[in-house]
């Protein structure tokens with residue numbers, strides 16, 4: 258019998274998971290087309306002279322056992338970790354069991370590290386703990402005058418909330434008061450979203466930053482110590498909750514291993530090949546035409562199945578039979594937000610902690626007088642990302658739009674800007690810079706702006722193609738994390754094995770029940786907008802607000 262072929266567009270987490278799953282569970286041969294020369298997509302690790310950059314900082318966490326097992330089967334937990342470990346992410350937590358002896362850190366590279374998580378806010382040239390604590394330290398740093406204003410403006414918002422809550426700014430002010438909003442949310446949120454909160458609909462907050470209020474924050478702050486003790490009594494090491502899994506050499510290591518696995522099992526990962534055309538007949542995709550980015554040569558690969566993780570806007574353009582004009586307008590109106598990382602290698606940072614490197618994984622830069630949004634400290638993600646441990650290897654992250662004034666800056670000018678901004682806010686001394694590099698990553702955040710409110714119409718047309726599966730983040734125009742992206746791939750392979758052509762179970766990934774329950778009928782959004790992992794229980798916790806600000810909006 259003829260062996261069936263699946264053409265998979267994109268060697269990111271979704272595409273490579275689909276390929277591995279097909280190889281392990283079916284006779285279908287996967288051919289993965291990757292337009293760049295690296296695998297891993299947004300979750301790649303960029304190696305710059307031995308120092309590694311993780312674009313955005315990727316914590317490995319999933320509520321799904323299927324995903325957690327997939328990761329740990331390929332990269333066992335470090336041997337020094339205790340048998341059962343609590344890890345957390347965006348306010349969620351779970352136990353990870355280390356089955357077997359684990360991996361020895363110094364001898365092997367296939368090791369999943371257990372890393373402590375710490376992030377702080379930098380505001381008014383001062384570090385604030387995150388989550389913000391109602392501690393004496395916070396009061397001292399903010400000063401009595403600002404604290405009084407925070408209290409007064411919160412009281413005012415409680416007594417006289419903005420009645421017509423039209424914008425996200427109104428949403429924040431009603432829940433936090435104007436002063437606290439200005440202090441901790443305004444600047445960063447605007448950097449991430451690329452537009453003022455006063456120009457973003459309040460629905461965004463209602464749908465994706467739900468459950469937030471000062472009252473709940475205070476209750477949470479008061480109850481948290483009690484609940485910790487409570488859980489600890491049950492023998493769970495909750496002081497370790499703020500930790501996450503992380504491959505020894507960064508997230509791309511996982512995807513490099515997955516690509517090797519695909520090749521070793523008889524599949525193909527063809528780099529530098531861009532899928533340009535989808536050849537269709539009726540409701541069937543017959544094949545994919547790809548261009549070799551180096552030679553310019555075109556080749557057509559016949560396909561029994563096509564799995565696409567490429568951005569939907571480009572996928573629709575690639576169809577040999579174009580959709581009706583109104584659907585094409587929806588796809589052309591989809592919006593993305595893009596991302597620049599400036600990697601800086603430094604003798605040392607100008608700010609120190611106990612005389613050495615600060616311990617944060619990343620810092621939210623809330624200062625309104627600079628455009629940098631976040632600073633990653635790669636040493637603290639994994640010491641193995643850095644060649645010389647005596648140096649500080651940091652990533653300065655800028656949220657932008659492809660082709661805007663930042664995007665088009667030359668590398669030299671971008672580095673100058675980053676160094677000047679970090680010097681201005683007192684974190685970097687320009688004389689300490691040893692080396693620098695710039696990475697531009699387009700389409701990091703699929704937006705829920707633009708024509709997204711009519712996305713379901715387009716999805717209906719795309720779902721008609723029975724052997725075409727849309728997967729992952731840009732592939733589904735959805736704010737999917739790695740685990741969601743992988744689950745969409747796993748579910749699509751389940752469907753292939755079951756002969757199921759209905760895709761609703763793939764679209765159901767990352768649409769949690771709480772989200773639907775929390776929606777008011779009149780604010781019901783678009784399409785099956787995902788809930789960004791929000792759980793009402795921890796809506797005021799840890800990563801909550803700022804992570805959610807990104808999860809919500811950067812899109």
Ligand SMILES: Cc1cc2nc3c(=O)[nH]c(=O)nc-3n(C[C@H](O)[C@H](O)[C@H](O)COP(=O)(O)OP(=O)(O)OC[C@H]3O[C@@H](n4cnc5c(N)ncnc54)[C@H](O)[C@@H]3O)c2cc1C
Pocket residue numbers: 266267268269270271272290291292293295296297298299300312313314315316317318530531532533566567568571596701702728729730731732737738739740742
């Ligand atoms: C700043 C930031 C932080 C993040 N942090 C986390 C985190 O902590 N934890 C987490 O789980 N997730 C995180 N994510 C999400 C994670 O990066 C994505 O979920 C994941 O990379 C999506 O996988 P994917 O395969 O769908 O797409 P991608 O990673 O985008 O991969 C798609 C691949 O397709 C290729 N491609 C595109 N078009 C074509 C074409 N026409 N032909 C051939 N190839 C093509 C691209 O080059 C790319 O390699 C973060 C994302 C960002 C932006």
